[in-house]
Every structure is written in C-alpha cells, then in structure tokens.
Amino acid sequence: xxxxxxxxxxxxxxxxxxxxxxxxxxxxxxxxxxxxxxxxxxxxxxxxxxxxxxxxxxxxxxxxxxxxxxxxxxxxxxxxxxxxxxxxxxxxxxxxxxxxxxxxx
Amino acid sequence: xxxxxxxxxxxxxxxxxxxxxxxxxxxxxxxxxxxxxxxxxxxxxxxxxxxxxxxxxxxxxxxxxxxxxxxxxxxxxxxxxxxxxxxxxxxxxxxxxxxxxxxxxxxxxxxxxxxxxxxxxxxxxxxxxxxxxxxxxxxxxxxxxxxxxxxxxxxxxxxxxxxxxxxxxxxxxxxxxxxxxxxxxxxxxxxxxxxxxxxxxxxxxxxxxxxxxxxxxxxxxxxxxxxxxxxxxxxxxxxxxxxxxxxxxxxxxxxxxxxxxxxxxxxxxxxxxxxxxxxxxxxxxxxxxxxxxxxxxxxxxxxxxxxxxxxxxxxxxxxxxxxxxxxxxxxxxxxxxxxxxxxxxxxxxxxxxxxxxxxxxxxxxxxxxxxxxxxxxxxxxxxxxxxxxxxxxxxxxxxxxxxxxxxxxxxxxxx
Numbered sequence: 001x002x003x004x005x006x007x008x009x010x011x012x013x014x015x016x017x018x019x020x021x022x023x024x025x026x027x028x029x030x031x032x033x034x035x036x037x038x039x040x041x042x043x044x045x046x047x048x049x050x051x052x053x054x055x056x057x058x059x060x061x062x063x064x065x066x067x068x069x070x071x072x073x074x075x076x077x078x079x080x081x082x083x084x085x086x087x088x089x090x091x092x093x094x095x096x097x098x099x100x101x102x103x104x105x
Numbered sequence: 106x107x108x109x110x111x112x113x114x115x116x117x118x119x120x121x122x123x124x125x126x127x128x129x130x131x132x133x134x135x136x137x138x139x140x141x142x143x144x145x146x147x148x149x150x151x152x153x154x155x156x157x158x159x160x161x162x163x164x165x166x167x168x169x170x171x172x173x174x175x176x177x178x179x180x181x182x183x184x185x186x187x188x189x190x191x192x193x194x195x196x197x198x199x200x201x202x203x204x205x206x207x208x209x210x211x212x213x214x215x216x217x218x219x220x221x222x223x224x225x226x227x228x229x230x231x232x233x234x235x236x237x238x239x240x241x242x243x244x245x246x247x248x249x250x251x252x253x254x255x256x257x258x259x260x261x262x263x264x265x266x267x268x269x270x271x272x273x274x275x276x277x278x279x280x281x282x283x284x285x286x287x288x289x290x291x292x293x294x295x296x297x298x299x300x301x302x303x304x305x306x307x308x309x310x311x312x313x314x315x316x317x318x319x320x321x322x323x324x325x326x327x328x329x330x331x332x333x334x335x336x337x338x339x340x341x342x343x344x345x346x347x348x349x350x351x352x353x354x355x356x357x358x359x360x361x362x363x364x365x366x367x368x369x370x371x372x373x374x375x376x377x378x379x380x381x382x383x384x385x386x387x388x389x390x391x392x393x394x395x396x397x398x399x400x401x402x403x404x405x406x407x408x409x410x411x412x413x414x415x416x417x418x419x420x421x422x423x424x425x426x427x428x429x430x431x432x433x434x435x436x437x438x439x440x441x442x443x444x445x446x447x448x449x450x451x452x453x454x455x456x457x458x459x460x461x462x463x464x465x466x467x468x469x470x471x472x473x474x475x476x477x478x479x480x481x482x483x484x485x486x487x488x489x490x491x492x493x494x495x496x497x498x499x500x501x502x503x504x505x506x507x508x509x510x511x512x513x514x515x516x517x518x519x520x
Contacts, residue, residue, distance in 0.1 A: 016169045039235040040172070046232060 007068050010044045027063040051075060054082060108362065109281045110512060112355040113192025113343030114452050115184035115292075118439045119155035119336055124187065127439075127449075128456045131464035132485040136320040136438045138334050143298045151312045153319040154298050155336030155440025173236055174249065175214030176296035180339035180445070181246035182253055185290045189254055192343040192355060194288065196255060205259040205286045206250040207277035208341070209269030209293035211444030213262075214241030216299040223301075246294045250341075258286045264444065267405070269293050270340065271447030271497035271505035275364035277344050278507075287349045292341035292448030306335055309374075311409050321468045323441075325406035325434035326413045326480045328473035333407040336440025340448030342455070347512075359458045359509040363392030369502030375411065376498055381419035384504035385494060389423075392508045394492055396424045399508075401463050401493040403454040406434020407441055414475035416496065421478070431486055432478045437467035447497040447505065454495045455509055461489050 001009075004024055012022045015031060022031055028038065042058040045051075049071065057074060061067045074081045114124045119137025121127035130137065138155045146152040157180070162171050165183055174182070185206075196204050217240040224230040239245065244262035251260045259280050263273040270293025277291035297306075306312055313332035315322035323334040350357055365387030369380035389396060405416055413434075424430055435453045442449055457463045462485055469482030492510035499505075 014172075016167070036173075036236075036239065043232065043235045052231070 003072055004068050006048055007045065007064060007071065010048050011041055011064065014041050014044045022064060024065050024068065029062070045071065049075065056082070107282050107284060108347035108360060109278050109344050110347050110350050110360050111342050111358045111455050111509065112345045112350050113188040113194065114358065114455065115187030115189075115191060115341045116338070116449055116452050117157055117160070117180050117183050118338035118340070118442065118449050119157055120439045122157065122159065124191065124452065124456070128453065128460070128464070131435050131438055131453055132462060134438065134465050134467040134483055134485070136323070136467055138315070138322055138440055139319045141298065144300055149303055149307070151303060151307050151314060153313070153315040153322055153334060155334055155442070156298060157338050173239060175217045175240040175245060177210055177214060177294045177339070178240070178245045178249050180296060180337070181208055181292070181294035181341065182249050184292060184294070184339040184341040185250045185254065188290060188341045188343045192345070194343060194345070194353070194355065196288070200287065201255040201257045203258045203287040204254070204256045205261070205277065205280060205289040206247040206256040207259070207261040207263070207273045207280070207289055207291040208247040208250065209263045209265070209271070209273035209444045209447065210243050210246060210295055211264060211266050211269050212295065212297050212302065213243035213264075214245060215297055215302050217241045219299040219301040250290055254290065256290060259289070265503045265505070266499035266501055267441070267443055267446060268497040268499035268503045268505040269444035269447065270449075271451070271495065271507055272366065274342065274344070274361070274448060274451060275366060275505055275507060278361050278364050281344055281346050288343060288345045290341050291344050292339060293445040294339035295443040295445040296337045297335055297443055298337055303335070313408065323408045323437045324468040324470055325404070325408040325437050325466055326417070326473065326476040327469050328471040330408040330410065330413060332409050333436070334440040336436070336442035336446070338439065338442050338449060339445050340452045342448065342452065357512050359455045360512045361507065361509050363388035363390070363394070363508030365391070365504075365506040367504045369504070371502055373502070374500050376415050376502060378415050378419040378422060380502055381416060381496065381498050381504045382422040384506040385419065385423045385496070388494060388506040388508040392492070392510065394508070394510070396428070399424065399430055399492050399494060400488060400490040401454065401457055402430055402432045403450045403457070403493065403495045404432050404434045405496045405498045406436055406466065408434070408436065412498070414473065416498070417476045417478055428478070430479065431463050431481050431488065433464060433466045433481050435464050447495065447507070450497070451495045451507055451509070454493045458490045458493055458509060458511055462487055463490065
C-alpha cells in the first residue's frame, strides 16, 4: 500500500468517515477535523508508520495531501526535515483549524 | 429565601436503566449484583460487582463521539438526558446562562487510565492515546453535560470519594439557593470496574465475596454482613429554583432544603459517629425541621462491618434510641456506585417521597444487636414520607447529608 492509501485509511478509520469521502485533495476542514481530532490522527499515523511525529510537524498539518507530503519527507530524512521546520518556525504553529465550519462529523 | 426543587430524574444502574425500572426493581428487592462480566474475572479474588446491564453505547452515541467518552461520562450523559427529558425543561438562550452542571465522581475515567497504563507499562507501547486526558479528567462528565445541553452557568466536578455525588448535589443546591444559578443538572457518575481498580479495592479488605451467591452478597445491617460490593452507573437530578419551576408548570418531585457537610478530621478510613451525626443535624437545621419530622433515611449502609454499626450509632445520636424512622440501604441492590451512589440514592429517596413507598434493605438475614433500627428488611414499606435524608459518608472522613421533603410540608420550627 502506498503512503497515500495508508494515510487515507487511517483518517477514514479514526474519523469514522464513509469510504471514499477522504481523498488526497481533502482538507482537514472539509473533513470536519478539529484540533482534538488532529492529535488523534497524528497518534494513529505514528502507530501506522511506527514513527514519532514532532509537535512542530503535527501542528502544521491541515490537509491530507500535506500530511502525505510531510510524512514522506520526514521519513526520508527526519533530521533535515526538522531542521527546515525550525527555520520556518513562525508559520509552523497551530495551522489546524480550531473549529471548522462543518463541525465534528 | 430562594427554594430549590427537584423536577427531573435520570438514572442508569445495576437495578435499572430508567427511573421506572430502577424504582420498580428496588421496591421488589431485586439485587443487580452478579459475577463480573465487563472484564475477565478469573484472576480476581472479588469476582462480583453491580454492573449496569444491557448497556449498548451505540444506542446513545455515534462511534466518533464514543472515542471521546469514558464509560463514566457516557453514564452521566445518559442519566442527564433522561432527567432533562423527564423535567420538560427546554432552556431559552437566556436561561442557559443560569443553567449549570455539577457532577460528582470518585475516580473519573479510571478505566481509560488503567488501560492506557497497561499498554504503556506492560505492552511497552511507545505513547499514550491522545484522548487519555480528555477522557479520564474528572470534570469530563460535567463538561460533556454542559456541551450537550447548553449549561452555560456554573459547571463543577466534585471528588470526595463516596460522598462525591451528595456533595455535587449539595453544592448545586447552594448555588441555586444563593442566586448563582436557576437550574442545575446535578448528580454523580462512576465506572470503576476495571482490572486495576478492582485489585486496588480488593486490597482494602472491605469487599464482599458473595460466596457463590452474588445476588445476596451485600447485606447491610445484617449481623453476617461481609462487606461492600462495587457498583457503577450514574444518577442526575434537575434542580430548579422553585418559582422558576412553578412558572413553567413543572412537575415537582420534592424540595431539596437541607445539606449538611462535615469532616471527621480523625482517620482516613475508620469513621467516627460524631461527624456523620453533625452532618445530619446541619441538614435538619438548614431545613428548619425537627428530628421527629423525618420519616425515612436512605442510609449510606455499605454493609461493611464498621459502617453499618457506626451509622446506626450516629442516627441514634440525632434521632433517639427508638426513632419512628425507616432506615434502608438500597446499596443491597445497586451496589456501592462510589462517586455516583449519593445521586442514585437521592433519586430513590425522592421517589419514596413522591410515591409514598420506601424501598427495602434487601438480603437482610440475621439481626445485629449493634444495628437495631427499623431497616424495613426485605420488604418495601408503604408510608407517607414527608421528609427524608440521604446519607453519604466517605473514606477520608467526609460526610454529606441531603434533606428532601414534600414541597408543601413545612412543620416544626418553620411553622
């Protein structure tokens, strides 16, 4: 299974979504994922990929495509990815919407 | 002075998952105690508990919501939903600002923590689930009730072991009485049946084993009593300011008019009779009632060797050696639901007033010379109950007594 598919499966399962609702182009807001859901998804992704996602990465994830991209880059070279995050740090915080318009599913 | 009345009831317990089933079971003397089914009981010394039966969370919560809810918080919401529906109260946006939630719990989301630590320590999990904290926090029940029903006024969680629910209700009573709120969903919730919790309780050596007959394991005030039986569930009452209730034409079950709270300041687990007696006197004083005006006491009555004789002494210290009062322990049937028990028992007390029917002390076998009050053994009692007490006494020496009466009953010092 590709990283895309695994991420989509995890989000679908954790959010109790109908199959097919979560796609690579979905944003967290569209899927009704709030900040608390976000930490749950990060936890499930850590279990799925057997990795440890730093808070700084977790906080900036706000769409499925971005999760896939960040996870892929992080798993290729964790140190380099973290270093880049630090240099970008002012924007890498609290990007997950507090309360999406759609509410919790 | 503002008066506080009970206008809605909700309960989920080993004896019944609705108010009617619960009270019918109590009056029939039906014990809800049995072998533990929620977890594997094979390694346990104490294999019995008063578990809630036929409970399916899917009937109450969508899967996504269940992820956030420990069993104790689920019970709290289920009971609060019943209480609010029962009351017919549908708060306006303005009323919500003075609508509160006050929920006692002894252990909060103990099961969540227990499972999380098992995974962490024994299964070598690398991380705890991120919902561990929001699920286990003791205020989860009050917060979920607030969110569910729009209680935007005071929201409280109280933890005083076995007195938690009585204190939560008592403090809610005071908030309404002194004007900080007009209506509060108040009670308690507990779900302590997890492996770690049960082993911890076993170690206290206060638990009944049941010896092959779980239903008869809890025998309050009997000479052969052998200890308490852990229970689970929730009880929630809608407390409302009297004029507020009257204005909307609410059905009033009873008036909550006295609350006594004392501390033994003596021993962590061994009670005094002086502390409980003082709490009962304080409740009478606040209600402006004389001791002889009390018809019924729903006792703490845990069926431990120490509590029942001690509580009997305390009652006699306040009400005399031969009071004309029926004293029953409904824990004989719903078990000791810890932080929920005071609310479950206050509901039984309120219904005794409302229906002129006192549930019995079930499983009564042999009289104990040190427990010589009228415990209505094994048989419900038809009796007009004008005023009644519900006693809760906790480890730590914390005593909470609630006094409820018929709204129109105002004798004694008040007259």
